[in-house]
Amino acid sequence: MRESEIIDLFLKHLRKQGDLPLGDDAGAIRLGDEWLVATNDMLVRKTDVPDILTPEQVGFKVVTMNVSDVAAMGAKPVGFLFSLGVPGDVDGAYLEGIAEGIGKALEFYDIPVLSADTNEADDLVIDGIVLGMTKKPLTRSGAKPGDLVCVTGDIGRALAGLLVWKRGVEVPERIRKSLYEKFLSPKARVREGMALSGVASAAIDISDGLSKELHLLAKMSGVRIEITSARLPIREEVANVVRALSLDPVKVGLFSGEEFELVFTVPSERVSDLNFDFTVIGRVEKGTGVYIDGTPLPRGGWEHLVPHDSYETF
Amino acid sequence: MRESEIIDLFLKHLRKQGDLPLGDDAGAIRLGDEWLVATNDMLVRKTDVPDILTPEQVGFKVVTMNVSDVAAMGAKPVGFLFSLGVPGDVDGAYLEGIAEGIGKALEFYDIPVLSADTNEADDLVIDGIVLGMTKKPLTRSGAKPGDLVCVTGDIGRALAGLLVWKRGVEVPERIRKSLYEKFLSPKARVREGMALSGVASAAIDISDGLSKELHLLAKMSGVRIEITSARLPIREEVANVVRALSLDPVKVGLFSGEEFELVFTVPSERVSDLNFDFTVIGRVEKGTGVYIDGTPLPRGGWEHLVPHDSYETF
Numbered sequence: 001m002r003e004s005e006i007i008d009l010f011l012k013h014l015r016k017q018g019d020l021p022l023g024d025d026a027g028a029i030r031l032g033d034e035w036l037v038a039t040n041d042m043l044v045r046k047t048d049v050p051d052i053l054t055p056e057q058v059g060f061k062v063v064t065m066n067v068s069d070v071a072a073m074g075a076k077p078v079g080f081l082f083s084l085g086v087p088g089d090v091d092g093a094y095l096e097g098i099a100e101g102i103g104k105a106l107e108f109y110d111i112p113v114l115s116a117d118t119n120e121a122d123d124l125v126i127d128g129i130v131l132g133m134t135k136k137p138l139t140r141s142g143a144k145p146g147d148l149v150c151v152t153g154d155i156g157r158a159l160a161g162l163l164v165w166k167r168g169v170e171v172p173e174r175i176r177k178s179l180y181e182k183f184l185s186p187k188a189r190v191r192e193g194m195a196l197s198g199v200a201s202a203a204i205d206i207s208d209g210l211s212k213e214l215h216l217l218a219k220m221s222g223v224r225i226e227i228t229s230a231r232l233p234i235r236e237e238v239a240n241v242v243r244a245l246s247l248d249p250v251k252v253g254l255f256s257g258e259e260f261e262l263v264f265t266v267p268s269e270r271v272s273d274l275n276f277d278f279t280v281i282g283r284v285e286k287g288t289g290v291y292i293d294g295t296p297l298p299r300g301g302w303e304h305l306v307p308h309d310s311y312e313t314f
Numbered sequence: 315m316r317e318s319e320i321i322d323l324f325l326k327h328l329r330k331q332g333d334l335p336l337g338d339d340a341g342a343i344r345l346g347d348e349w350l351v352a353t354n355d356m357l358v359r360k361t362d363v364p365d366i367l368t369p370e371q372v373g374f375k376v377v378t379m380n381v382s383d384v385a386a387m388g389a390k391p392v393g394f395l396f397s398l399g400v401p402g403d404v405d406g407a408y409l410e411g412i413a414e415g416i417g418k419a420l421e422f423y424d425i426p427v428l429s430a431d432t433n434e435a436d437d438l439v440i441d442g443i444v445l446g447m448t449k450k451p452l453t454r455s456g457a458k459p460g461d462l463v464c465v466t467g468d469i470g471r472a473l474a475g476l477l478v479w480k481r482g483v484e485v486p487e488r489i490r491k492s493l494y495e496k497f498l499s500p501k502a503r504v505r506e507g508m509a510l511s512g513v514a515s516a517a518i519d520i521s522d523g524l525s526k527e528l529h530l531l532a533k534m535s536g537v538r539i540e541i542t543s544a545r546l547p548i549r550e551e552v553a554n555v556v557r558a559l560s561l562d563p564v565k566v567g568l569f570s571g572e573e574f575e576l577v578f579t580v581p582s583e584r585v586s587d588l589n590f591d592f593t594v595i596g597r598v599e600k601g602t603g604v605y606i607d608g609t610p611l612p613r614g615g616w617e618h619l620v621p622h623d624s625y626e627t628f
Contacts, residue, residue: 001406006398006432009410013417018393018428027428029393031447036350038428040443042397044435079332079343083356083441084320085399092315096323103327112332114341114352117441118320121358127397127431127441129354133345 020139023220025069025205026130028137037132039069045124052165055094057184058126059101060108065207066130067109068188068260072205073139074197075132077190079114080106082128085121098126109190136198143202143221143265149282150271152189152261155210156238156249157182159256163245175237186260192276196264199273203264211254213263214290215299221265226291227282254297334451337534339383339519340444342451351446353383359438366479369408371498372440373415374422379521380444381423382502382574386519387453388511389446391504393428394420396442399435412440423504450512457516457535457579463596464585466503466575469524470552470563471496473570477559489551500574506590510578513587517578525568527577528604529613535579540605541596568611 001009011022019035020028026039043049043062053061063080070077082102086095106113111130143149161183164171171179189205196203202221204213210232218225229250239249265284266274290297315323325336333349334342340353357363357376367375377394384391396416400409420427425444457463475497478485485493503519510517516535518527524546532539543564553563579598580588604611 001400001404001409003432005406006400006409007430009406010413010416010430010432013410013413014420014427014430015417016420016424016426018426022427022430027393027395027426029426029428031345031348031350031392034345036345036393036445038393038395038443038445040395040397040429040431040441042399042431042433042439042441044399044433046436047434078345079341079350079352081341081352081354081443083354083397085356085358085435085437085439086315086320090315092319092323095315095320096327099324099327102324103329106328106330110330112330112341112343113328113336114332114343115354116321116324116328116336117354117356118317118324119356119358120361121399121439122360122436123399123439125356125399125435125437125439127354127356129352129395129443131350131352131445 020137024139025072028073035134035137037070037073037075037134037137039066040127040129041065042125042127053184055097056101056104059098060105060185062126062128063102063105063109064186064188064260066128067190068205070130070132071188071190071193072203072262073132073134073137074193074203075134075137076194077109077111077130077132079131080111081115082126083117085119085123085125087122087124088120090124134197138197138200138203140202140204140217140220143217143223143284145223145284145286146267147201147265147284148268148271148280149225149227149265149284150278150280151233151263152192152278154233154235155259155261156234156253156256158186158259159252160238160241164241169241171241175241178237182259186258188260189262192262195274195276199270200264200266203262206259206261206263207257209255209257210263211297212299217263218288218290224285224287224289224291225282226285229293231279231281233279334453338453339386342387349448349451351384351387351389351448351451353380354441354443355379356439356441367498369411370415373412374419374499376440376442377416377419377423378500378502378574380442381504382519384444384446385502385504385507386517386576387446387448387451388507388517389448389451390508391423391425391444391446393445394425394443395429396440397431399433399437399439401436401438402434404438448511452511452514452517454516454518454531454534457531457537457598459537459598459600461515461579461598462582462585462594463539463541463579463598464592464594465547465577466506466592468547468549469573469575470548470567470570472500472573473566474552474555478555483555485555489555492551496573500572502574503576506576509588509590513584514578514580517576520573520575520577521571523569523571524577525611526613531577532602532604538599538601538603538605539596540599543607545593545595547593
């Protein structure tokens with residue numbers, strides 16, 4: 001069964017949802033004058049984890065990918081839970097590395113662990129859960145015509161790093177370090193997410209690539225999004241490495257996954273309220289779809305660009 | 315690696331815990347004048363699920379086992395999350411049965427689903443997470459000398475049902491129905507748990523058998539627990555079936571797992587505040603350990619009684 005079929009099958013039977021409809025980065029329920037947001041994301045070693053990641057990086061990432069979803073809701077992370085599926089013949093040192101990585105991430109993000117569970121399983125499986133609190137949840141559905149479209153940090157390094165690793169490309173150490181930092185040890189934008197609550201009109205984190213996230217934002221907000229390729233924050237080292245591989249840096253920036261940057265829309269008069277670095281990459285308009293430099297942006301174009309290097313085919 | 319070794323390994327690296335130390339049915343953090351409790355429990359089909367369970371029963375149980383932990387904390391369940399690991403060749407009808415079971419349980423317990431995640435994995439794995447709220451969390455560590463030791467409902471039917479199934483025992487339909495109700499479709503004691511908050515001094519749910527849970531309560535509260543075998547709420551059909559197998563009904567009652575009844579301690583003057591059915595089975599005293607009819611109760615005695623029928627060896 002395909003993932004979308006499984007999701008449809010469950011949605012059919014799960015009619016009772018939270019105080020926000022399913023479909024955002026995290027679920028939410030109202031508790032008095034605050035909102036509790038909650039998200040979970042399971043990592044299966046065999047299918048989700050490139051061999052190059054150390055166990056510490058795997059543990060850190062399980063926390064980061066869930067914290068990022070809470071950050072995209074404009075919430076402060078307040079608790080972490082996890083369940084482990086562990087094969088009988090697991091390497092103790094690998095497992096301890098994962099424990100260290102989770103521990104370091106919880107210190108980095110300043111979150112307590114609330115509950116843990118361990119089980120025997122064929123695969124090494126880690127399900128991470130993060131809870132957060134916010135006065136005003138940020139959804140994917142609030143973008144309004146006239147809003148600016150913005151992104152934190154830079155994009156493309158995660159995929160450029162993956163390409164360098166998979167294709168065995170020789171690059172100067174300084175460049176490899178820059179790419180691998182984002183490919184192997186991405187961080188969630190917690191401070192930025194909290195600052196966006198009450199200011200941004202919509203937000204989403206980059207899990208599956210900027211292109212796909214923009215399409216989701218446009219669809220869920222019922223708007224058209226127009227972006228300008230020249231404005232995309234793509235670092236010079238990404239552009240150089242990608243061009244050397246005869247690929248287009250803009251496409252790599254648009255389809256690079258697990259960046260954990262935040263994409264958000266904000267009314268232009270509120271932009272000056274934001275006290276962190278970000279880049280304006282476009283504008284929200286009336287209509288539907290996503291356009292780049294005036295032409296439609298393919299949603300899942302990645303497969304056709306570099307068929308054997310996508311995040312789905314690890 | 316053994317489960318206890320894995321847990322020790324993680325505890326070593328996870329120093330930052332919630333507002334209650336780890337070791338209770340669920341973790342907890344204080345939010346203003348209320349407490350958020352959170353628990354997770356992963357179910358691996360191959361190792362945790364007897365073949366006799368229908369997929370609906372499996373789905374229902376994933377919710378129940380987590381709701382029960384929240385109930386044992388005296389909290390009202392407010393949200394459910396789950397992650398699925400799904401083999402590529404999964405039977406769609408089986409998966410739909412699980413979805414139906416989860417859906418029915420969420421309606422039964424009146425809980426919304428907040429978030430879900432699905433992944434490819436070798437095993438069918440379901441990680442369930444339940445969040446709850448309470449003004450006053452019930453822990454395992456508050457039992458005081460002089461308190462009464464009580465249990466909701468009855469004990470032993472789950473294990474008696476398992477024995478009947480595994481040994482192919484012929485029993486009248488009425489009796490099979492009574493045993494299988496608890497073996498296949500146990501329910502969590504939500505109303506009772508909420509009523510115990512602020513009244514009981516300590517509580518725990520029966521996951522691994524009354525004996526083990528009493529030992530945990532005694533250890534975490536720093537007290538001795540004395541119970542009387544004649545007071546244990548063991549139904550006549552359990553006693554009859556178990557005696558026919560040349561086993562001791564009291565031992566079956568003490569070691570029957572996944573009952574999801576609540577064991578609690580309560581000051582005798584507060585007993586009249588409890589408006590639900592329960593049985594007083596003993597008393598809290600100064601000292602350590604658990605005693606039955608004046609002699610020490612073995613903690614993990616089950617393995618020696620019926621070696622091939624324990625819940626660990628499904």
